[in-house]
Amino acid sequence: MRRGERFQACLIRAAFFFLIPGLIPAAGAADYVGSNVCRTCHSDIYSTFYRNPHFKSVASGKEKPENTGCEGCHGPGSEHVAAGGGRDTIPMAFSAAPPGKILDTCLRCHAQTISRANIRRSVHTGNDVVCTNCHSVHHSQTPKFLLQKKQVDLCYTCHATVRAQFSMPFKHRVNEGFMQCTDCHNPHGTYPPTWRTADRPRMVDQAQANEEPCLKCHIDKRGPFVFEHPAVRFEGCETCHNPHGSVNARLLKRPVVFTMCLECHSGLGTFGPLGGIPRTDTLHNLADPRYQNCTTCHVRIHGSNSNIYFFR
Amino acid sequence: MHLRPSTAGACLLIACIAYAQPPVAPANESTEPNRGDNTAGYNILQSFELGYRWDTVGGDDGMYRSTVNYTNGVRLLSGSLAVQSRDGHGHWFDQILLNTQGLGNDPYQSANLRVEKNRLYRYDLLWRSDEYYNPGLTISYGEHFMDTARHLQDHDLTLFPQSNLRFFLGYSRDSQSGPALSTVQLFDGSGDEFPVFANIRRQQNEYRLGAEVNFFGIRLNVLHGWEDFKEDTVNFLNSAEPGNNPNDLTTLTSLRRNEPYHGTSPYWRAALFREGQKYWAMNGRFTYVAGQRGFVQDENSFGTDRIGASTLRQVVTYGNADRPAVTGNLTFSIFPASNVTFTNTTSYYNIRMVGDSFYEQFTNGSPITPIYSFNFFGIQTIANVSDVQVRFKPWFSVHGGYNYADRRIGANESAKTGAPPFAPGRIEQTNRLNAGAAGFRLKPANPLTISVDAQIGRASRPIYPVADKDYQVLSGRIEYRRGPFRLTGLARSDYNTNSNSLTTYAAHSRQYAVDGSWTPKDWFSIDAGWGKIHLNTLGGIAYFIAPSQSVLGTESYYVSNIHSGTLAARFTIARRADISLGYSHIQDLGDGRATALAGPPGVTSPLTPPGFVAAQTFPLRFLSPQGRVSIRIAQRVRWNAGYQYYGYREDFSILQNYRAHTGYSSLSWSF
Numbered sequence: 001m002r003r004g005e006r007f008q009a010c011l012i013r014a015a016f017f018f019l020i021p022g023l024i025p026a027a028g029a030a031d032y033v034g035s036n037v038c039r040t041c042h043s044d045i046y047s048t049f050y051r052n053p054h055f056k057s058v059a060s061g062k063e064k065p066e067n068t069g070c071e072g073c074h075g076p077g078s079e080h081v082a083a084g085g086g087r088d089t090i091p092m093a094f095s096a097a098p099p100g101k102i103l104d105t106c107l108r109c110h111a112q113t114i115s116r117a118n119i120r121r122s123v124h125t126g127n128d129v130v131c132t133n134c135h136s137v138h139h140s141q142t143p144k145f146l147l148q149k150k151q152v153d154l155c156y157t158c159h160a161t162v163r164a165q166f167s168m169p170f171k172h173r174v175n176e177g178f179m180q181c182t183d184c185h186n187p188h189g190t191y192p193p194t195w196r197t198a199d200r201p202r203m204v205d206q207a208q209a210n211e212e213p214c215l216k217c218h219i220d221k222r223g224p225f226v227f228e229h230p231a232v233r234f235e236g237c238e239t240c241h242n243p244h245g246s247v248n249a250r251l252l253k254r255p256v257v258f259t260m261c262l263e264c265h266s267g268l269g270t271f272g273p274l275g276g277i278p279r280t281d282t283l284h285n286l287a288d289p290r291y292q293n294c295t296t297c298h299v300r301i302h303g304s305n306s307n308i309y310f311f312r
Numbered sequence: 313m314h315l316r317p318s319t320a321g322a323c324l325l326i327a328c329i330a331y332a333q334p335p336v337a338p339a340n341e342s343t344e345p346n347r348g349d350n351t352a353g354y355n356i357l358q359s360f361e362l363g364y365r366w367d368t369v370g371g372d373d374g375m376y377r378s379t380v381n382y383t384n385g386v387r388l389l390s391g392s393l394a395v396q397s398r399d400g401h402g403h404w405f406d407q408i409l410l411n412t413q414g415l416g417n418d419p420y421q422s423a424n425l426r427v428e429k430n431r432l433y434r435y436d437l438l439w440r441s442d443e444y445y446n447p448g449l450t451i452s453y454g455e456h457f458m459d460t461a462r463h464l465q466d467h468d469l470t471l472f473p474q475s476n477l478r479f480f481l482g483y484s485r486d487s488q489s490g491p492a493l494s495t496v497q498l499f500d501g502s503g504d505e506f507p508v509f510a511n512i513r514r515q516q517n518e519y520r521l522g523a524e525v526n527f528f529g530i531r532l533n534v535l536h537g538w539e540d541f542k543e544d545t546v547n548f549l550n551s552a553e554p555g556n557n558p559n560d561l562t563t564l565t566s567l568r569r570n571e572p573y574h575g576t577s578p579y580w581r582a583a584l585f586r587e588g589q590k591y592w593a594m595n596g597r598f599t600y601v602a603g604q605r606g607f608v609q610d611e612n613s614f615g616t617d618r619i620g621a622s623t624l625r626q627v628v629t630y631g632n633a634d635r636p637a638v639t640g641n642l643t644f645s646i647f648p649a650s651n652v653t654f655t656n657t658t659s660y661y662n663i664r665m666v667g668d669s670f671y672e673q674f675t676n677g678s679p680i681t682p683i684y685s686f687n688f689f690g691i692q693t694i695a696n697v698s699d700v701q702v703r704f705k706p707w708f709s710v711h712g713g714y715n716y717a718d719r720r721i722g723a724n725e726s727a728k729t730g731a732p733p734f735a736p737g738r739i740e741q742t743n744r745l746n747a748g749a750a751g752f753r754l755k756p757a758n759p760l761t762i763s764v765d766a767q768i769g770r771a772s773r774p775i776y777p778v779a780d781k782d783y784q785v786l787s788g789r790i791e792y793r794r795g796p797f798r799l800t801g802l803a804r805s806d807y808n809t810n811s812n813s814l815t816t817y818a819a820h821s822r823q824y825a826v827d828g829s830w831t832p833k834d835w836f837s838i839d840a841g842w843g844k845i846h847l848n849t850l851g852g853i854a855y856f857i858a859p860s861q862s863v864l865g866t867e868s869y870y871v872s873n874i875h876s877g878t879l880a881a882r883f884t885i886a887r888r889a890d891i892s893l894g895y896s897h898i899q900d901l902g903d904g905r906a907t908a909l910a911g912p913p914g915v916t917s918p919l920t921p922p923g924f925v926a927a928q929t930f931p932l933r934f935l936s937p938q939g940r941v942s943i944r945i946a947q948r949v950r951w952n953a954g955y956q957y958y959g960y961r962e963d964f965s966i967l968q969n970y971r972a973h974t975g976y977s978s979l980s981w982s983f
Binding site: 048050051055056058059060098100107111112114117118120121126127128143144157158160161163164165167168169170173175176177178191192194195196197198199200208209210211217219220222223224225226227228230231233234235239247248249250252254255256257258259262263264266267268269270271272273277279280281282283284285286287288289290292293295296297299305306308311312 | 335347355378379394396397398399400401406409411413414420421422424426430431440442446451452453455456462464474486488494495496497501502505514516524526531533537539541543556557569571573575577579581583585587593595597599600601603604605607609611627629631632633634635637638639641643645650653655657659660661663665667668669671685687689691693695697699701703706711715717719721723725727737739741743745747753761763767769771773775776777778779780798800802804817823825826827841843845849851852853854855856857858860862863868870872874876878896898900921923924926927928929930932934936960
C-alpha cells in the first residue's frame with residue numbers, strides 16, 4: 001500500500017472509530033450493522049464484492065440480516081465495530097474457526113444442493129478438509145466456484161500420488177485442462193459405490209444409476225449388450241484399467257493384454273455355466289504370438305450384441 | 313554424508329529449473345489486476361491469450377500423438393469474459409462468465425459459460441472437444457487404431473435457483489466420429505485375423521427435466537431424463553488381405569459390416585434430504601433406469617477359407633438388450649453430542665441384463681441352422697455402512713466403521729438351434745463382504761497434522777481372482793504447514809490375497825509420496841514432489857501350448873516400480889518478468905532385469921513361452937522439462953513464450969520411442 005493510500009485508510013478508520021459507534025446499538029448482545037458499515041474499513045473487499053456470488057444476498061434486499069452480505073457469513077458485526085476491528089471480535093472469523101464450525105456456517109445456505117447431500121460423512125470432512133480448504137470467498141482464482149486455485153492444482157496439493165499418475169504417458173487429459181477431477185469425483189462426498197460392494201472406491205461420483213462415472217463419456221461402453229463382459233459389471237472398469245494414468249497403452253494395468261486376461265480366464269472359481277471363469281480352449285496355443293493378442297479376435301471385449309465370445 | 317557446495321548448488325539449480333504441471337501453455341501469469349470497464353450498470357472484464365504453437369517430433373509420431381498431440385498453428389490459447397451487474401439488478405442478466413481454452417484446433421478445446429439472473433435463472437454450458445488419436449501400440453498387433461474427434465456439451469438451466477421451488481432443464485450431447493482400424497476373425501475358429509477399416513459414428517443425446525421443492529425443511533429433488541444412444545459405424549475392407557498368419561490359407565478379399573445400434577435409457581432419480589438439524593440429518597437417493605437397445609448386424613465377407621476354398625459368407629444378427637436398474641441409498645446421521653457423529657447408510661442395487669439375439673449365417677448360399685441366444689445376468693446388492701467419528705479433543709479424533717455387503721449374482725446363458733423357449737439353466741452365487749475401518753487424526757502442534765487409516769476386509773466367494781477378498785489397507789499421512797512452507801508425506805499399502813480352488817492370486821501395492829512447496833516471497837515459489845508406486849502381483853494361470861498341451865499351476869508374476877518426480881520454480885523479476893521452470897519425470901524400473909527375456913533377477917521363471925516372460929515387466933521413461941517466460945510489455949499486455957520437451961523411451965523396445973520439442977509464443981491482453 002502506498003503512503004497516500006495508507007493515510008486515507010487511517011483517516012477512514014479514525015472517522016469510523018469515533019463516529020460510527022454512536023450510530024449502532026450499545027455493546028452487549030452483538031447486533032447486525034449491515035454491509036455498508038463493513039465497507040467503511042474493508043473497502044478493498046467491498047469494492048469488487050458485486051463480482052462475488054455472495055453479493056446476491058445484498059442485491060436481493062429481501063434477505064434477513066443474518067443472511068445478508070458480510071454478516072451473513074461472519075455474524076453480527078456490532079462488537080467488531082465497537083472494538084474498532086480485530087479478528088477476535090468477529091463472531092465468525094473463518095481463519096480462526098474450527099473445521100466443524102466452518103462447515104456449519106457454509107451449509108446454512110449451501111446444503112440445498114443434492115451434490116452436497118453427503119458432505120458430513122465424506123472422507124474430506126472426516127479429515128477436517130472443509131469448505132475453506134478449497135474455496136476462498138474473497139481471494140478466489142476462479143469466479144465460478146470461488147476456488148482458491150485452479151481445480152487440478154488444488155487437488156494435487158494433497159493428492160500427490162494422483163499428480164504422479166496424471167503425469168504418466170497415458171492418462172486422462174486433466175493436466176491439459178480438458179477434464180476436471182470433478183468430472184469423476186465429488187469432493188463433497190458421494191453415496192457408496194454399489195457397482196462393487198460399497199466399500200471402495202470412495203468419493204467417486206455416479207453416472208445415471210450407481211454406474212461408474214467412466215460411462216458418462218465412454219458412451220459406447222455403457223450398453224446394455226446381449227452379451228456383457230461380467231467383469232465390467234462386477235468389479236468395474238478398474239478391473240483392467242487404471243483410470244488416472246498408466247505407463248501402459250489404453251490405461252491398462254498390464255503392458256500386454258493376455259497376461260491380464262489369463263489372470264481371470266484360467267478356469268478359476270465356481271461361477272458360470274462351465275463352473276468357473278472360462279479357460280482358454282485347446283486351440284489357443286499361447287506359445288504362438290497370435291494367441292497372445294486376445295483382443296485381435298475378441299474385439300468387443302466390453303460387450304457384444306452378436307457374439308458370446310465378443311468376436312464382433 | 314556431506315554435500316559439496318557444488319553438489320548442493322546443483323541440487324538447488326535442478327530444483328529451480330522445475331515446473332510440475334504440463335503443458336507449458338496457456339500461460340498461468342495474468343496481466344495486472346484489472347478493474348474492467350463500467351457501462352450501463354455492468355462491469356466488463358475481458359482477457360485473452362493469442363499465440364502460435366509449434367512442435368517437432370522425432371521417432372514414433374503415433375505415440376507422440378497418442379500421449380501429447382499438440383501440433384502447429386495459431387491458437388486462442390485462453391480467453392475469458394466477465395460481465396457483472398454492479399447492483400445485482402441487471403435487466404436480462406446479472407452475470408455472464410465465459411472461459412475458453414485451446415480454441416483454434418488445439419487437441420483439447422473447451423468453453424465454459426454461465427449466464428445468471430439473480431433469483432430468476434442460471435444457465436451453465438460446458439463444451440469440450442477432444443482429438444482422440446490412438447495408435448495400435450502394443451495391443452492387437454498394432455491393428456487397433458483410432459483417429460476420432462469427440463465433442464461433448466452439457467447445458468443446464470435452473471429456474472428460480474434461490475427459491476424453495478426450483479426447476480431444472482438439461483441437455484447433453486456426446487458424439488464421436490472418425491476413421492478407425494479394427495480386426496475381424498474369419499471364417500471359423502481356426503481361421504485367421506484381418507484388419508478392417510471402420511468409420512466410427514456414435515452419438516448420445518440426453519434430456520433432463522426436474523424440480524426441487526423445500527417443505528418443512530426437507531428437500532425433495534426429482535429428475536427425469538431420457539438418454540438416447542445411436543451408433544451406425546460401418547466396418548469395411550475393399551482390398552484383398554492375406555491375414556496375420558502367413559501359414560494359413562484363409563484370405564479375405566472384401567468385407568462390409570453394417571451394425572446399427574440404437575436405444576433409449578429413460579431414467580428417474582428422486583432425492584430426499586434434510587440438513588441443518590442439531591441432532592440428526594438424513595438423505596436418500598433412489599433411481600430407476602430402463603436401458604434398452606436394439607440392434608441389427610449385417611455382414612458380408614468374401615475370401616478363401618483355411619483349406620483354400622472360395623467362401624462367400626453372409627451373417628445376419630439381430631436382437632434386443634434390456635438393462636433395468638434400481639438403486640436406493642438411505643443415510644441417517646446422528647449427532648448425539650457436538651463431538652460425535654454417527655452415520656449409517658443402507659444401499660440397494662438391483663440390475664438385470666436381459667438380451668436375446670438371433671444369428672443366421674449363409675455360406676456360399678447355404679444356410680446353417682439359425683442360433684437363438686438368450687442371456688440373463690443379474691446382480692442384487694444390499695450394503696450397509698456405519699461410521700462413527702469422535703473428536704476427543706480439538707487436536708485428536710478417532711473414527712471407525714463397519715461395512716457389510718451381500719451381493720447375489722445370477723446368470724443364465726442359453727444358445728440353441730430352434731425357436732425359444734429356452735431351457736432353464738440359471739446359476740447363482742452369493743458374495744458377502746465384511747470390512748472394518750479405523751483410524752485417528754492427531755494435531756500435536758498447530759502446523760503439524762498426522763492421520764492414520766486402516767481397513768481390513770474379508771469377502772466370501774468373489775467371482776474374480778483379481779477382486780478384493782482378504783485385503784488390508786494401511787495408509788498414513790503427515791503434513792507440516794507453517795506460513796509459506798508446506799511439506800506432506802504419505803504412505804499407503806494395499807494388500808489383497810485371493811485364494812480359490814486352483815491357485816492363489818496376490819496383489820501388493822505400495823505408494824509413497826513426499827510433496828512440498830515454499831513461497832518465501834511473492835516473487836519466488838518452489839514446489840517439489842517425489843512419488844513411488846510399486847505394484848507386484850502374483851497370479852496362478854492355466855493355458856495351453858502346442859500341441860494342445862495343458863499347462864497348469866504356473867504363476868504370472870508382474871512387477872511395476874514407478875518413480876515420479878516433479879519440480880517447479882517460479883520467479884518474478886522486477887515485477888515485469890515471470891519465469892517458470894519445471895521438470896516432470898516418470899520412470900518404471902520394472903523388476904530390475906537387464907533384457908526382456910532374462911526374467912527377473914533371482915527368479916527362475918516357470919513360464920515357458922518367451923512371450924510370457926517378456927510380458928511381466930515393461931520398464932520405460934517419460935520425462936518433460938519445460939520453461940516459460942512472461943514479460944509485461946504494457947500495463948495490460950504480456951508477451952509469453954514457452955518451451956517443453958517430451959521424451960518417451962522404452963527399455964526393451966525402440967519402436968515406440970519418441971522425443972518432441974514443443975513451444976509457443978503468445979500475447980496476453982486484458983481490458
